[in-house]
Amino acid sequence: xxxxxxxxxxxxxxxxxxxxxxxxxxxxxxxxxxxxxxxxxxxxxxxxxxxxxxxxxxxxxxxxxxxxxxxxxxxxxxxxxxxxxxxxxxxxxxxxxxxxxxxxxxxxxxxxxxxxxxxxxxxxxxxxxxxxxxxxxxxxxxxxxxxxxxxxxxxxxxxxxxxxxxxxxxxxxxxxxxxxxxxxxxxxxxxxxxxxxxxxxxxxxxxxxxxxxxxxxxxxxxxxxxxxxxxxxxxxxxxxxxxxxxxxxxxxxxxxxxxxxxxxxxxxxxxxxx
Amino acid sequence: xxxxxxxxxxxxxxxxxxxxxxxxxxxxxxxxxxxxxxxxxxxxxxxxxxxxxxxxxxxxxxxxxxxxxxxxxxxxxxxxxxxxxxxxxxxxxxxxxxxxxxxxxxxxxxxxxxxxxxxxxxxxxxxxxxxxxxxxxxxxxxxxxxxxxxxxxxxxxxxxxxxxxxxxxxxxxxxxxxxxxxxxxxxxxxxxxxxxxxxxxxxxxxxxxxxxxxxxxxxxxxxxxxxxxxxxxxxxxxxxxxxxxxxxxxxxxxxxxxxxxxxxxxxxxxxxxxxxxxxxxxxxxxxxxxxxxxxxxxxxxxxxxxxxxxxxxxxxxxxxxxxxxxxxxxxxx
Numbered sequence: 330x331x332x333x334x335x336x337x338x339x340x341x342x343x344x345x346x347x348x349x350x351x352x353x354x355x356x357x358x359x360x361x362x363x364x365x366x367x368x369x370x371x372x373x374x375x376x377x378x379x380x381x382x383x384x385x386x387x388x389x390x391x392x393x394x395x396x397x398x399x400x401x402x403x404x405x406x407x408x409x410x411x412x413x414x415x416x417x418x419x420x421x422x423x424x425x426x427x428x429x430x431x432x433x434x435x436x437x438x439x440x441x442x443x444x445x446x447x448x449x450x451x452x453x454x455x456x457x458x459x460x461x462x463x464x465x466x467x468x469x470x471x472x473x474x475x476x477x478x479x480x481x482x483x484x485x486x487x488x489x490x491x492x493x494x495x496x497x498x499x500x501x502x503x504x505x506x507x508x509x510x511x512x513x514x515x516x517x518x519x520x521x522x523x524x525x526x527x528x529x530x531x532x533x534x535x536x537x538x539x540x541x542x543x544x545x546x547x548x549x550x551x552x553x554x555x556x557x558x559x560x561x562x563x564x565x566x567x568x569x570x571x572x573x574x575x576x577x578x579x580x581x582x583x584x585x586x587x588x589x590x591x592x593x594x595x596x597x598x599x600x601x602x603x
Numbered sequence: 604x605x606x607x608x609x610x611x612x613x614x615x616x617x618x619x620x621x622x623x624x625x626x627x628x629x630x631x632x633x634x635x636x637x638x639x640x641x642x643x644x645x646x647x648x649x650x651x652x653x654x655x656x657x658x659x660x661x662x663x664x665x666x667x668x669x670x671x672x673x674x675x676x677x678x679x680x681x682x683x684x685x686x687x688x689x690x691x692x693x694x695x696x697x698x699x700x701x702x703x704x705x706x707x708x709x710x711x712x713x714x715x716x717x718x719x720x721x722x723x724x725x726x727x728x729x730x731x732x733x734x735x736x737x738x739x740x741x742x743x744x745x746x747x748x749x750x751x752x753x754x755x756x757x758x759x760x761x762x763x764x765x766x767x768x769x770x771x772x773x774x775x776x777x778x779x780x781x782x783x784x785x786x787x788x789x790x791x792x793x794x795x796x797x798x799x800x801x802x803x804x805x806x807x808x809x810x811x812x813x814x815x816x817x818x819x820x821x822x823x824x825x826x827x828x829x830x831x832x833x834x835x836x837x838x839x840x841x842x843x844x845x846x847x848x849x850x851x852x853x854x855x856x857x858x859x860x861x862x863x864x865x866x867x868x869x870x871x872x873x874x875x876x877x878x879x880x881x882x883x884x885x886x887x888x889x890x891x892x893x894x895x896x897x898x899x900x901x902x903x904x905x906x907x908x909x910x911x912x913x914x915x916x917x918x919x920x921x922x923x924x925x926x927x928x929x930x931x932x933x934x935x936x
Binding site: 383386387388408409411412413415416417419422423424425426427428429432433436437439440442444447448453492 | 605606607610683684687688689817820823824826827828830831833834835836837838876880881882884
């Protein structure tokens with residue numbers, strides 16, 4: 330569905346044009362996101378996960394290489410049409426004004442409206458449906474800023490659903506959530522993927538979440554792809570060592586029903602328990 | 604309530620308030636007049652003192668209040684959304700300071716350059732404001748990239764302080780009369796005398812409002828997050844430029860007409876948001892309408908509070924705006 334081919338990208342100072350000798354944040358990255366898949370982007374801090382998501386969403390234009398959506402170059406697709414295909418859930422969303430939950434979700438309808446058009450009954454119906462699907466229908470009239478972290482994340486996912494895109498890009502969707510909300514959000518994403526057929530790419534630090542949710546993984550380090558493939562093939566002790574410099578126990582957990590990762594110590598360093 | 608109903612209801616309410624304010628304001632003043640008599644067509648205009656006071660003495664001032672109030676309030680709404688900062692105004696951006704420097708140079712140099720309805724001071728302040736906009740914009744922009752709003756804000760604040768220092772310097776060199784005129788201009792006053800200057804500033808304000816009309820839903824998305832807005836089909840670079848220049852143009856026109864009337868750009872948007880919520884498709888038109896009635900109302904107070912002395916309206920708006928601003932800060936904290 331979405332192909333990233335030989336993409337390199339570099340930021341200049343303060344995020345401007347990349348000067349000649351500045352280092353690339355992404356180097357020769359090639360990723361294929363098949364329709365219906367749930368792809369995890371893994372890698373240490375600063376490896377380029379968020380940058381890759383921004384390249385995939387079209388917010389950033391690659392310095393080299395190309396990104397295509399079903400064969401069409403991403404940057405040749407007009408903004409609104411692109412937004413009807415790809416929706417993004419950022420790591421954190423801080424609106425400058427005190428919007429209600431319903432207003433936040435209705436903003437997801439923006440690419441479906443004409444320049445001066447106002448949401449109609451159909452848009453309201455789609456938004457209510459998105460709220461129901463994320464279990465936040467009862468919050469519709471609440472102020473977004475008064476919600477808990479978990480509720481906020483669900484509302485932002487609802488807004489992305491209201492956008493009715495078939496590809497959802499999520500940047501660490503569970504990063505600031507407690508254990509309960511992490512499980513709930515993971516369940517929600519799995520359901521949206523299986524029931525609604527939404528293709529997803531999610532960047533995460535949570536290897537267990539990746540083991541639970543993702544059908545395929547892309548492992549990044551220092552802007553390069555170290556490995557990619559089906560989760561069961563890629564999520565291994567050797568790969569965790571190579572990507573994070575961490576010795577870990579990777580095993581199938583029968584109770585959880587997926588691969589789990591227990592970090593043991595920094596490889597090549599002293600044992601963390603000593 | 605759907606957005607369409609909310610928009611109709613709030614615009615109807617603030618529009619009626621404006622109509623009422625504009626009708627009542629010219630009736631009140633040091634001389635009592637009757638609306639019926641002022642509108643009585645059977646008395647020849649030359650003999651109808653009430654009509655002369657209503658239309659010639661007081662109406663231009665009301666018209667100036669409407670144009671300036673609407674322009675400053677909506678520019679405030681747009682800038683606050685652009686900077687994702689509820690405390691941003693045209694004053695923080697150095698636009699008012701640029702206008703002030705222009706005006707004060709014209710006053711002290713005793714400029715004689717006038718153009719149609721624009722007085723020498725109005726022209727100089729317009730040029731000063733537009734120059735300030737250009738400087739701030741050039742500092743914060745790079746081709747094809749989103750504006751750096753942080754740089755824009757810092758550049759504006761710094762320019763504001765720098766220009767204020769130059770103004771003091773120019774004032775120091777000015778003679779007593781010039782200094783007095785400069786101070787009076789800096790307070791902000793709607794005493795425009797005739798309709799001509801209002802009609803001169805009007806086209807600029809109209810152009811700014813046409814640009815504003817393209818913005819509201821994009822401003823909603825922009826105020827939630829720039830990258831997020833981009834992924835929802837907003838052309839962030841264009842919207843930022845349009846917002847900055849339209850707000851700058853409206854402010855320049857308003858300030859060249861009435862001087863830097865303080866606090867309208869911050870008080871009105873916040874009051875409006877408290878009543879109608881934060882959706883810019885409602886806030887922007889309502890702020891324009893309410894900003895107009897607010898300034899006409901403040902001018903009414905300015906004309907009557909110490910009658911027969913007529914205060915400049917800038918004193919009244921600052922007296923209301925200063926405490927209100929502090930209250931907002933405390934409430935936010």
